[in-house]
Each structure stands twice: as structure tokens, then as C-alpha cells.
Amino acid sequence: MAPILKPNFYPENIPLAVSAFRLDGQVPVLNQQHFDGGQCRIFKVEFLDGESWAVRIPLHLQSDSQDAIINVLRDEQVVLQEIGKTTFAWAPKLHGSSFKFDNPVGYPFLALSWIEGSPLTWTADYPPRPVRDKVLAQIAEIQRSLIECTQNSNRGPATKYFSRVIDNKITRVRNGRLPDITEQDCLDQRSLLSRVLHPELENAPFAIDHGDLAPLNILVDSDYNITGVVDWGFASMVPLQLAGRMPRFLQLSEPTLPPDVTLQEDRKTYITSLEPQSSTSQITFWISLIHSPDDVDFRHCYLESLISKGMHFTLARLGWKLPNRERSKAAHRGSF
Template identity: 25%
Template sequence: MTFATKADIFTYADFNLQALCRKASTLRQGVTCTCDPGQRPSTGSFNWAIFVTFEDKVRWVFRSPRSRASRALEMDMKLLASEAATLRYLRSQSDIPVPEVFDYCASSNNETGVPFILMSEAPGWPLSKVWKSTSSPQPSLDSIHKAKILSQLGSITWKLSQLRFDKMGSLIEENGTFSVNECLSRGHMLHERYSLEISRGPFTSEAEFYDSLISALFEHAETLQLSHHCFIAPVPSHDDYPCDTQYKAAVDLWSDFVTIGGKIDTADNRLDFIVVSDALRDIMKKLLPPTTNPETFPLCHPDLSVNNIYIDDDYNITCIIDWAFASSVPESMLLTIPGLPQYRDEISPELHAPFINGFIAAIPGSPEDEPVHKYRKLIERSGVFWKLSRLLNLDSIDEYNLFATVWQCAYGPERNLSQYFLQQQRSAHYIRLYDEVQQEDQPLSKIEKDEKEYFRDDEFRKTIAKKLTLVSEWKYRYTDNVPRRLRQDMFVTSAKLWKWIQRFIEDWESSN
């Protein structure tokens, strides 16, 4: 007996391949189109993509959302339609290099059988091939070529700053007309935030926009999974360790610590993020800077990572792809120096100047004009908004230090963050809220079972994690019933702590 095997091209979805080729051929006035069923689709977190090839060697990209639960699928349909509209708007209103959209359908009710975007192939090759992360053993792109790329990104950011709308939200297209609809930004949609009952705009003021993201963070902390986000225990950063061995050991110690008591999705951790959310409402009243035009808002790419920037052999940017989650935003959010290699990675300080200079050079007129000075000051002071965006979106491994920077910018050294947190943790409001949120914690039996499976009788590691939990006063922070506290400051883990524990373990093992 023989069994038919599904072709690789259908790995992520069953669709009508013949209908796709007919559609593509029709869009090119009958030029013959083929599609290799043996190709395995490229895939990311949200979409899969294949190539169709014409007889004259031109290639197009056919991209479709990956299968999801029904409500998430509704989110994907909105994102697809908005991305197609954004690309068409950019092609018609600017010279920013983006793919050309030839056709799209935001539902499966079409001849291919799946929602799709059919667009041109990005020329060149992705920047990720040469811009290596610090943890990669391969050589990184030299500083001269990095500066050249940052200068071009500065110029592109200037062009985006001139594409302005009277509201903040994501683009839709109806009968060739573009308009701003609800906001589909990463902070409003990712990590299952699409399910939250929050305001999604469109917004008419920066205060409304940021208040909506703060609400999303608050509701996320209260009801959704927090994944790896533990406020007082940031995930170790590779940059803080001289070698992979020490870094991996630090991550193991961090994982041991958060496993004890199932720390991440407990009321203790949730309340920390809720305190942060409430504090941000007051901070934003102090933090919002003046804008060049308070009545309109610029379009922003949500993810200028090295995967989405294409270049040629001379390191000229040839295409910017992946405009899902794009929206018009506060000017303070656009005018930030991008993070590379990924949008959540803070770029090295020596690359700030090329970006700023590229932005300023793109502004028409004299460098001495008042608008030029105003833009330069806004960009130079934009670092705090880059950190704020990462914090609000939970796009980080270190929310504590992001929040500490934002706090410092708003209040300066006069107001101590550690003491503020201790005061909030002992306040009647948060103790009462803690008791409510705690009702949704996992039962102790489930937590103990998870601990047993995780440590697998490694009592030494388990003992260290328990001792560290005791020192942190993890279970006694949101209460006023403890007669004596050991700590008079806020416990936060750091690279210094993990390195000290590693040295202790090495000394212990060498003496036994």
C-alpha cells in the first residue's frame, strides 16, 4: 500500500496552486507563471511565503498568515489588509523603497483558498547576512558600512516624518482612498493583547495614544501570560558576560530562581507590572516633549530589524519589508534611533551620529534653519522614548532597567525608585489588589509538581534558588503583616549577582 505525501509547498496551508499561477499570469497580461511545489515556504511568527516565477525570470512573493485560533485569525486579516494599504500608500506618496503590492485578499473567500498578499520580490539581500549579533561567532559588519546604513535609515525616517495624518492608527484602503482606522501597533496586538478590552483608536492626541498602551500593559499584567518577563529578575543579557559558558550558566540560575514558586505568572510579579503601569500615567504628564506639528502624526515602521532591511553589494538600502503592525504614531515614537540587529536591541552610541546626520541631511533648506535645530534636539533626546516603547510593548528582557531610565528622566535623582516601590507594595490599595489577583494563581500542588519536574532531584540548585527567593522576600512584599523585614531596599537581580553565585558554586564544587 502506498500513501500520498503532501508537497512541501503545502506545509503551512492547503491552497489552490493552479489558481495562484493563473492569477499571477493574468496580473502580468498573460506572461507564463510557474511555482515549484517542492519549495518549502519561508516562515516567520505570523506568515508563510513562497515564490512564483515568470518565464522572463521575474519573481513575486505570495504571502499568507499562518493558521491560528479564530479570534487571532481575525487579527491576522486586519494586519494583512492594513499592511497592503500601507505599502500602496508608501509607493504612491514617497520614494521609500518598499515592495509593490499587485493583489491582496484579507479573507479565504477567493480562488486561492487562503488570505494573501501578492507582491514584488525585495531586490538585494537581507542585512542580517552581515550584521551579526554580539553572540554570533561570525565577524560583524565593519563600523564604516554600519554608519552608511544608519545614515540611510535616518533619511528614510525623515521621509516617514513627512507622511502625516490627523489621527493615530493603522491605514486601510477603500476604493483607492486611504484612511486611518483602529491602531494595530505591536503594543496593541501582540502577546494576545488583541483580546483585551482597551481603546484602540484612532487617537487624536499623544496623551490618548500613550494612555491606551499603558492600559494594554496594565490589562496584560493582570490577565495574560507574562512569558519570560519577571520585573525584579530580568533575563541575563549576553553582553554582560565574557563567554557563552558564563552567559548560559547565568540563564540557568535565572531560570532556577523564577521556577521556585512559579514566579512569573503569579500575583507578586503581576502587581509589580501593575505598579509600573500606574506610575507611567503620572510620568507621561511630565515626559511628553513638544512636537514640530501637534495636529498631525507621522507613519512609522514597527520593526526596522536587520531581517527587514535589504541592501545591495554597495550597502545601499534597496527595500524595507514587513510593514505589519504599522501605524501613525506620536512624533516622539518615530524620532528614535532604531535598535539593531533587532528592534529591541539598543544600538551602539557611535552609530547615533550617522543616523542623526542622515536625518538632518534629508531636510530641505539650510542646516541653520530653526526646524533643523528642533528636529536635532528631538532625536538627541529620544532615547527615553525608545526605552518607553520597549517597556510598554513588553519587547525586552529587562523591564526593570527600562522603567528605571524612564523614571530617572521624569523625576531625576530627587525621587528614589526603590523607596517608591516599597511604599506602593505596602499600601492598602495594592495589598487589596494583590489579594484579588492572587485568586487566579496556580494551585500550590501544580507549582510543586512543576518544580519537581524542573529540578529532577538536583537539590543543590534548588536550595540556591530557594535561598535567593528568601532573600528577595518574594512572598512578603505586598503585605503589611510581616513584623520585621530584612530588606530596606528593592531586590533586583543583576549580572553581578549571577556572577557571584557562579563563583560560589565553583568554589563549592572544588572543595567537595
């Protein structure tokens, strides 16, 4: 992997740089703590009127191209601008941006509203129920709201979108940019596309998908009310069949069946929370359809393989099937 670019970086200049985005030109105070999340380092600045902003700087984005780093940040800005036009309540607001390395900070950045809260702690044992169920119900509402607020019906059929993704991957394989994946792996992947996609959703709307709805990116207060969702760097406008998948932490942690008992209970709560609030809730009906097949875990893994090189490699090596650990244990016991 290419080394991280290390140009001159001046965090002490962040307050002056972001003051340009305030109508009154007020220069904030830079909080001495910073937070690392995903591809970015996040700094907090505090204004005299009590307002706080988060400044996202992609210091951890690994690329040998300044343009590539800038484009990733531009994509995130486009997503946040689109969300900002809606009533979706859990994303930070965009205040301003700089897409240059020769600014006072020495690095491109986004200036966003600061969302109070702490990253959600989520393990198989914590939080306990009923707090666990409270969080899951909120996450279900967040996902439903994001799709409702950002749906776009003018993007074309789902099959065309996913076929283009696979075709682009084949081109990258031929150019030597995906050394762990073969062209046959991509052809096998394409042959399964019609089995995975729901024909009823072929022409359903596209919607923004967060891309990494994991506990680290979900902020909660002391009573486990979700205050916001952060790190929209992997978000994009995708077919509903991708946007409506279960959040990452409700998917299999490894491609092996069956899901453990806790995960099954969590999914049951999440799906129940998604049940239509009215008989006319089309979006909720579509999301429930995505979660209903018996082979939902394979479908989730397959869709993940379209955007994840690691999952593509893993599924290809498994012959595009998910092993069943219980059957494997039974077979092992029977051999003695």
C-alpha cells in the first residue's frame, strides 16, 4: 500500500482557517484533544457563543496522490450537502471546506457541526437488554429515515449499476490493480447477480448508504439516545438493495453460518422495529423484503463482495458458499 503523504501540517492554524466560514469571522479556540476515526483525524474548535465545530482532516488516507485524497473529501462533501437538503436529523451539518494542500493548515479539510456524545460500545454482552433493544430501534429508524429522505428514482435499474461495478473490477484485474482477485472470480460473481438481487426492487429508488454504520460511528448520550452518526467518508448513492442492508454490526462478523444467538436476537429486534408504521409505507416494505430471504446472510456477503476486495477474495475461495459451522462440527464428530 502506498505511503501516507506527509506534507507540512499546521494544526495550530485550524482556528484561523475555519473562521472564514463564520459570517462574523470569529476565530475559535482549538481543543487540545483530537480524535482519530477511519481515514481522518478530527479536531474540535469552540466559539465564544458556545457553538462547536468538528474539523475533519484525512491524515490517515493512504494514497500517493494528492488528487485522490482531495476527491475522497469532495465525495464526502457532496453526500453531506445532499443530506443537508433533507430533514434527516442525524448527520453533521457542513459549514465549509478547503480542497487544497497549500492552505494555512497544510491539508484539505471539512468543517462540520460538532455532535455531542460518545461512540456506542457494542459487544455480545453489552449493553444489556432492554437498552440494547432501545438502541436497535433507533438505528432502524435512522436507516429508514436516511432512505426516505434521500431516495432518488432517476438512477436506473439496479442490475445495470451492479453490472457496471463488476465490469470496472474486471478492468482493474486486467490492469494488475487487484492482484488477489482473478478475472474468473469476477465472472463467477457476475453469474450470481440475478440470484442475489430481488426482481421486485430492480427499479426501486437509489438512496444514500452510510457505508460504515458501525458502533464507532454512532454517537449516544448517557441514556443511550443516539445523538448522531459520523464519518460519512464511505457514503454514496446506491441501489436500495444495498442501502437497505442490515448495518454492518448486524451482519456476520465472518462468513460462516449460522449467526450466533445474540446476533439473531438483535436482528429480530431490528427487523421488528422496521415493520411498517402504516400499510402505505413503501420504503419500509422494501427494506423488510431485503431482510426476509432464508439466504439473507449470503446475499449480504455477496453485496459486500462487490465493494470489498477482502470479501470478494474470501467468497471466491469458499466457492461462493457460506460454510456452516454446526454441520462442520457434526461431520467432524461423525468421523470418530
